[in-house]
Amino acid sequence: MRSSQLFGKTLRQAPGDAENISHKLLTRAGFIQQIAAGIFSLQPLGNRSITKIRNIIREEMDRAGGQEINMPVIQPRDLWEESGRAETFVPPLATFEDRRERQMIIAPTHEETATAMARASVTSYRDLPFTIYQIQTKFRDETRPRGGLLRVREFEMKDAYSFDADEEGLERSFQAMVAAYKRIFKRCGLDVVMVDADSGGIGGKDSNEFVLLAESGDDTILMSDESDYAANVEKAEFIKKEFPIGNLCEVEEFATPDIKTIEALAKLEGVSRSKTAKAVFYSVDGEVVIVTIRGDYDVNETKLRNLLGGSVPRLATPEEVKAAGLVAGSASAVGLEGVKSIVDDSITMGSNYLAGANKEGFHLRNVNFPRDFKADILGDIAEAKKGYPSPDGKGKLIAKRGIELGHVFKLGNVYSSKMGARYTDEDGQQNDVLMGCYGIGIGRMLAAAVEAYHDDFGMVLPSAIAPYDIYLAGLNLEDADISGKAEMLYESLQDAGFDVLFDDRDAPPGVKFKDADLMGIPVRVVISSRSMGNGGVEVKARAEKESEIVSEPDVIEAVRKLLG
């Protein structure tokens, strides 16, 4: 491609509404154009990058045995009634009515459609297993799109769905996808880590995220500094500190005027927060529940939701707390009737706690579980934080920020049972098909790559996903000798199989160099009267400061070396 004919222009200044690096650079370099909040067009350069990413994904999906399909973006709402997600999907489904007044939705994901596709042709265990995938547009009407391509409403996703007869098969299919994902990110030049994750609204049990570590990421990852344990903060576990359990003393009430917080209570008594039992109130499905956790830990609401069977908890309002008969600042589960009690297992790892007396201005000493209060549910609802011991017993947790690029889930029979995707086994029995689903955000991969790999001058794209391999800058092109050589170089580099952007414009050198840097093209080749005087052409990697002069016949080899 010749720069003189390339559609799209680079900008010296990014539009004012672009805030983060990838949004600014992708806009300035002429990769993307914003059309509305969270909705973007791809210009030729951006489209080339995305096409490269898409092709790598497609190759690896095929290699892993996936079969490419295509499912509609527009779907009847009925299909979503079957899975039960029509009302519950977050964000709410984008809906419209067709001319026959049928309710239609714009698909935010394709589990329902994939299940429908499978159930139409699977009848026997002989039909299993298989994995289908597509690269398709989704729409999620996010409450707040942000960060350019990082969090958009309309986006392209590679989504794959596996179908198996049994758990062993699901595990095999799942691991095949995990392996494919690792290859995809590696080939794209992205340093991505796989972490344990919560499965959220998609459903199912096991799930892993693939995260690109970057300071600007919105995902918090906790990883061990000594082992390969890594998990999303929503999912992360840790070894809780255990205290020796001494004699259980008698409960005694004492006056604590103006003491409303665990911090103040611990200070008043001159003990650490771990000697207190903290009570937190949540509203779940319109009901107030009391959550008790040792004072040195905080509640992880995702873990709480999972313990509650998937209902989303939110902090109860002061009015709700009052209506439930609870005394904020002096509350505890001790002696409470008619309020559901959730207890974190950290409470069992200590004794003689300070806790609220359920009486304004009073607290209790020597509260013990389960002697003094009950739990309707006992489990792990504590939020892991940096510095805590890793759950595998090796090392401490460290915290990192990251951008989620992929997510894999073992769905099991969540969809197949509801939607009737069944097969007959060897014994003639009907069973639910077991499913897995596997997603990669394609546009987000490009944005994340820019977030992770850039400098003051622009993007520094990994060669596999850069729009072009080589930025060929011809200077002094009014000199027929130079321009003739530049044209020949343009031809021979293309013949060697490289994607070349040839800057043939009548523009000052500085302009060409700035554009080359901004676009992040991995290798820059310069031919000019000066380079010829120095014995050939100049070759420079985008990521390096220094360039080298090589003779014309050696250019291809030099470029190949730089591209790796």
Add this chain to the structure above:
RNA sequence: CGGGGCGUGGCGCAGUCCGGUAGCGCAUUGCACUGGGGGUGCAAAGGUCACAGGUUCAAAUCCUGUCGCCCCGACCA
């Protein structure tokens, strides 16, 4: 959905408080010069001041409403 900010040539901004000729930088066009990090000069073109209504002799500016975009929070494959 709560809080905050912003809408003025393609991009970045000033002008709005205090109503009266729409302005600056970059980009664009032409010519000349220049030629290794967004170069110089001369000349030129380009704007329903987000939209609608109102006040006024007069509105980018004041009033009312609407829309859009961004940021923080809540939420989030």
